[in-house]
Amino acid sequence: MRSLRLIAIVLAFAAFAGAQPALTAxxxxxxxxxxxxIWSTIRDQNWDPTFGGVNWTAVHDEFRPRIExxxxxxxxxxxxxxxxxxxxxxxxxxxxxxxxxxLGSHEEAGGSATAGLDVRVLESRAIVTSVEEDSPAAAHGxxxxxxxxxxxxxxxxxxxxxxxxxxxxxxxxxxxxxxxVLAKLAGEEGSLARVEFRDGSGARVSKxxxxxxxxxxxxxxxxxxxxxxxxxxxxLAGDLGYVAFNLFxxxxxxxxxxxxxxxxxxxxxxxxxxxxGNPGGLGIMAMGMAGWFIDKPDQKLxxxxxxxxxxxxxxxxxPPVYRGALAILVDASSASTSEVFAGGMKDLGRAxxxxxRTAGAALPSAIDLLPNGDALQHxxxxxxSEGGRTLEGVGVIPDVEVKLTRExxxxxxxxxxxxxxxxxxxxx
Amino acid sequence: MHLRHRLTPAVFLAGLLCCAAHVRAEEPLPxxxxxxDKFVEATGGKAAYQKVHNExxxxxxxFVGKGVKGTMVHYRAEPNKMYMRVELENIGAMENGxxxxxxxxxxxxxxxxxxxxxxxxxxxxxxxxxxPLEWRKVYKNAETAGVVxxxxxxxxKVVLTPNEGKPxxxxxxxxxxxxxxxxxxxxxxxxxxxxxxxxxxxxEQSGLLSPRKSHHTVLGQEFEITISQIEYNIDMPKDRFDxxxxxxxxxxx
Numbered sequence: 001m002r003s004l005r006l007i008a009i010v011l012a013f014a015a016f017a018g019a020q021p022a023l024t025a026x027x028x029x030x031x032x033x034x035x036x037x038i039w040s041t042i043r044d045q046n047w048d049p050t051f052g053g054v055n056w057t058a059v060h061d062e063f064r065p066r067i068e069x070x071x072x073x074x075x076x077x078x079x080x081x082x083x084x085x086x087x088x089x090x091x092x093x094x095x096x097x098x099x100x101x102x103l104g105s106h107e108e109a110g111g112s113a114t115a116g117l118d119v120r121v122l123e124s125r126a127i128v129t130s131v132e133e134d135s136p137a138a139a140h141g142x143x144x145x146x147x148x149x150x151x152x153x154x155x156x157x158x159x160x161x162x163x164x165x166x167x168x169x170x171x172x173x174x175x176x177x178x179x180x181v182l183a184k185l186a187g188e189e190g191s192l193a194r195v196e197f198r199d200g201s202g203a204r205v206s207k208x209x210x211x212x213x214x215x216x217x218x219x220x221x222x223x224x225x226x227x228x229x230x231x232x233x234x235x236l237a238g239d240l241g242y243v244a245f246n247l248f249x250x251x252x253x254x255x256x257x258x259x260x261x262x263x264x265x266x267x268x269x270x271x272x273x274x275x276x277g278n279p280g281g282l283g284i285m286a287m288g289m290a291g292w293f294i295d296k297p298d299q300k301l302x303x304x305x306x307x308x309x310x311x312x313x314x315x316x317x318x319p320p321v322y323r324g325a326l327a328i329l330v331d332a333s334s335a336s337t338s339e340v341f342a343g344g345m346k347d348l349g350r351a352x353x354x355x356x357r358t359a360g361a362a363l364p365s366a367i368d369l370l371p372n373g374d375a376l377q378h379x380x381x382x383x384x385s386e387g388g389r390t391l392e393g394v395g396v397i398p399d400v401e402v403k404l405t406r407e408x409x410x411x412x413x414x415x416x417x418x419x420x421x422x423x424x425x426x427x428x
Numbered sequence: 429m430h431l432r433h434r435l436t437p438a439v440f441l442a443g444l445l446c447c448a449a450h451v452r453a454e455e456p457l458p459x460x461x462x463x464x465d466k467f468v469e470a471t472g473g474k475a476a477y478q479k480v481h482n483e484x485x486x487x488x489x490x491f492v493g494k495g496v497k498g499t500m501v502h503y504r505a506e507p508n509k510m511y512m513r514v515e516l517e518n519i520g521a522m523e524n525g526x527x528x529x530x531x532x533x534x535x536x537x538x539x540x541x542x543x544x545x546x547x548x549x550x551x552x553x554x555x556x557x558x559x560p561l562e563w564r565k566v567y568k569n570a571e572t573a574g575v576v577x578x579x580x581x582x583x584x585k586v587v588l589t590p591n592e593g594k595p596x597x598x599x600x601x602x603x604x605x606x607x608x609x610x611x612x613x614x615x616x617x618x619x620x621x622x623x624x625x626x627x628x629x630x631x632e633q634s635g636l637l638s639p640r641k642s643h644h645t646v647l648g649q650e651f652e653i654t655i656s657q658i659e660y661n662i663d664m665p666k667d668r669f670d671x672x673x674x675x676x677x678x679x680x681x
Binding site: 220287 | 491493494495496518519520535536537538539540541617618619620621622647648649674677678
């Protein structure tokens with residue numbers, strides 16, 4: 001599976017592309033070859049041979065001449081993206097070569113430095129939900145609950161309206177809105193993000209925030225764009241464990257750390273796993289993590305249905321299994337593997353889910369190298385959670401719905417975490 | 429000798445390409461036993477196989493076109509002990525093995541698992557060191573199902589029905605008598621996954637021919653294994669096939 005960050009990256013690339021050099025004859029040939037590869041891969045490997053009612057042959061005949069006429073790489077990628085968009089499913093994307101490329105070039109091209117802020121769009125407003133400790137943003141006094149109005153001289157509201165309109169009625173709408181804001185905050189390390197906020201008192205304040213190196217360690221897997229992966233765990237008051245991580249990637253580092261944290265809390269009354277903002281990653285990690293909480297053999301989180309065979313997301317109990325209360329926090333930016341994990345644990349009756357509905361973007365996918373050097377992400381299978389429900393386009397519905405609000409954030413409260421802690425403390 | 433590579437963890441990412449073989453014109457078909465015996469002769473003969481008591485194979489593992497690579501080492505010892513370790517870049521180690529009784533898988537990704545039923549039977553068959561000689565111990569039936577074209581080679585299609593599990597199909601080159609392809613359903617905790625494997629690049633080592641390349645198709649995905657070295661009758665560490673601590677803990681639970 002793959003993080004939806006990729007889709008956001010591709011969308012951002014298409015949206016902000018400037019003047020581009022014309023394609024050479026060789027590039028055109030490779031683009032056409034790539035187009036045929038994309039089309040035939042989906043024809044042969046898509047789990048649904050009816051393509052959800054889309055006439056895939058007609059799509060080929062419509063787009064082939066347009067690809068032939070394309071004069072730049074961004075135009076070509078945009079057309080390929082439009083073709084994939086006809087399927088109306090998540091996890092189909094074109095990843096430009098300079099995005100997935102080697103670590104050095106990614107750092108230069110990707111502008112992966114952050115403003116040290118996490119953001120969600122709450123009631124159409126971009127609200128800071130967390131500020132990285134010891135970051136320039138924190139030094140500037142930026143506080144959770146502040147509203148972002150303007151980044152680098154551009155008002156956010158019109159852009160958010162466009163995204164909202166584009167994804168109207170879709171479960172991924174809030175995810176893409178948040179990604180849009182985060183993409184605008186990102187840039188080169190050391191550069192300044194000129195951000196205008198509405199602070200807690202309602203006043204407009206402008207800050208020049210130095211972009212900093214992302215948290216975590218750079219991780220790479222195949223042709224996925226390299227990503228910074230972090231995991232944070234701590235003991236909460238009241239004998240509770242808390243763990244959060246930003247991606248299901250870098251398993252060689254993440255899995256042992258996650259397992260060690262769970263084992264260290266063996267006697268705790270409860271554990272909170274915070275998947276808010278986690279866009280997913282390797283699906284197999286969800287199965288592995290579930291094993292630290294599920295004692296019963298022969299359990300599964302769900303089943304993915306490929307064209308060839310169903311594949312169970314089996315859970316292996318990993319003794320000593322933690323048997324205490326388990327709360328999982330999710331929101332609209334929890335996607336893919338996060339949904340597989342949360343949905344499966346909910347369906348198995350092993351965890352209680354707190355927060356808001358997840359992104360509903362949960363199709364297992366693979367990434368193939370294209371002849372023109374870009375990469376194709378394509379969903380390979382449908383996924384049905386153990387409870388019999390599809391997650392794609394639906395998401396995981398929390399057991400306890402708790403929404404973040406600007407007012408609570410300004411008051412320094414995390415209402416979702418508070419609800420989970422309250423449940424653990426009061427459960428019989 | 430080193431004909432198969434049990435890579436259950438890879439099933440997660442992989443898929444099947446259907447064999448588009450077709451039966452050629454009618455011709456008298458040899459019995460499956462004869463085809464399997466000829467394979468033994470073509471790869472070194474019964475005596476050569478019987479001299480081998482254990483083996484170690486090292487090589488590389490790659491998901492084709494996915495940018496995911498790794499290394500592998502595979503040990504087997506008579507009669508059916510096996511240990512394999514695959515190290516995938518940025519993923520870590522995935523191990524599986526059997527001491528001849530307990531068949532298991534273990535990885536940081538998925539944790540420990542002990543195979544039962546058909547999955548265990550499949551693992552134990554895969555672990556047989558002298559499978560080409562001793563196939564009758566684990567297969568109750570073998571039949572020649574025809575002559576088919578496999579990548580331009582006319583091959584005998586042999587269907588083997590195990591004592592426990594799903595039938596497996598093997599394809600033997602009519603001219604060389606060498607195995608060139610296998611189709612089977614891998615039984616794992618993740619389900620029953622159809623797979624195709626083609627083997628090639630046979631090389632001789634200590635009087636035995638074995639394929640050094642295998643190409644696997646599983647769930648629409650492809651991966652390749654290249655064996656760089658095979659050693660026979662090595663000084664095998666005594667604990668090589670012992671159950672890992674995590675598996676022991678699970679077994680005694």
